[in-house]
Amino acid sequence: MKALIAATPKRALVLMLVLAVVLLTLPAFANAYILSVAVLILYFAYLGQAWNVMMGFCGQLSLGHSLYVGIGAYVSAALFVHFGIPPWLGIWASVLACMAAGAAIGVLAFRFGIGGVYFALLTIAFAEFTRIGFDHLDWVGGSGGFFLPVTQREFNDVLALRGSPAMFYYVMLALTAAAFAFCTWLLRTRIGYYWQAIREDPDAAQALGINTFRYKMLAVVVSAGMSAFAGVFFAFYYNNLFPEQIFSMSRSIEIILGPIIGGTGTLFGPILGAVVLTVLADGITELMAVFGWEIPGVKQVFYGTCMLVVIVFLPNGIWPTLARRLGLEHREEGHHNG
């Protein structure tokens, strides 16, 4: 930890401190709208971080991450609605279920040597397969949706995930901070270095004696397990779940846009990307409301254009360039973006 601080430029430390103070005090001065946008940003930052473990660290492209969010959400919600099991207990079932799903996909793909684009297609196939399955699963409402009972409460109950928007904000903030710390730590462990070796050159990594199967599996399972938390949060924050929405491919794409635009494989990239995308998208929605336009698809065209511009002009994402400009680059971390 000491070494980590020593290796970080002073300027970056000060900025991080300011950021921490602003984030911690936000509910005190932000209105309900700002707070809801902040929750959304943190939600996507968290999920981006989770996706980044698989793609950014280990080089395994998942285009079906909505699968884990959906399973995580549905498992906890079903346990709560049908058996009264509170989310702080149900979440572990969600995590296990997501890890199992990730492991199943991983075993099938990596044992049979499915890589690259085929792997990405396999992840989509599984997510779509599950989406249609849930559409027909009447136990959790099928395509008509699954609704969690909402009761008026006087006080916040974090363990039951019931309370004010500010409480949800702090929960999501804590999750995002924890994910950030976890990923920072992961990158410095032996596992993190193995992952990066696999990302850069799987054959060379294998030749060096790394058990690539085991470490790719680990990346998928860790990423899936992390995504489960976001799913549970989603379920209890919005209180309604529709397979069409939560498992949809466009949801998966929303998850990966943040890290791609921010900088795949970097620690701050997913966070920066989530901020940029959510703020711009909400800005567009607001702007259209001001002009009274109601054209569907504008927001997504904008997403697509952002993605295109970033991929063509900043192939490593915004963060690496920004960090260099601002002199915030970590002395050890100059080569994280591949």
Place this chain on the structure above:
Amino acid sequence: MPLELVANVTLAGLLTGLVYGLMALGLSVIFGVVRVVNFAHGEMMTIAMYAAVVLFAAFRLDPFIALFPVAAAFFVFGYVLQAGLINPFITRPEHTQFMLVLAVAIIMVNGLLMAFGPDARNIPVDYALESFSIGPLLLDTVRVYAALAAVAIAGGLFLFFKFTATGRAIRACADNYLGAKVVGLDVKKYYALTFGLGAACVGAAGCLMVLLVDVTPLLGPGYTLLAFIIVIVGGLGSMPGALLGGVLIGISEALAGLFFSPSAKSMFSFALLILVLLFRPQGLLGKRH
């Protein structure tokens, strides 16, 4: 369940499957040569479907005729897309190319949504409800014509690749990028040409498909996945494989709709994909690398 009904549904699935096959053929050609996964394929298909709708509404142009200008326009579009946007990315990692095309796809779907709104459109040709019967079997006229047109176009493309000098040059680029460069082929030009041909296929397929189903902008991603499933099931780079995959998926969709529910039909396609990826990853007619 009466046997005739099953036979009729299977036959309809087979005919639709041939149009799927033509769509997938475009993808297969592009992937087989350029090695870029065209993740905007289904979106291009929907654009072609809308083009046919617009041409019919404006000039009463029959989709079987609209097919020619649409395919030509798609050829140009594909050529420009490859030459302008994708060629600079040819040597970049697979996932970067993938996301580049994905961005184009997102813009396409939602551009269509902005232009045409979410409502379904179709083309009311006068022969839409005609059918003829062979014994107990009842065939929709449009479906038969569309399938025949798809097979004819696929056959033409096959002959082009087999017997023309350009076709041979393209196959050389596909077999050996470096070798083709060494013997002096302008590989990037042939890549653009191939992408144009693939796009023309999907343009034609779109004009035929809009005769069989109503079009909405949101069909795009579904068709992309469908095209990938077909190509992987049939075998990447194999032209007969794309048609075979299309027919298989067409029949499986039709039967799933009959025996279960129409909304579950793509579940069977995904299941088929997962099985093929696991047990015969090179596809039914593909060659092992």
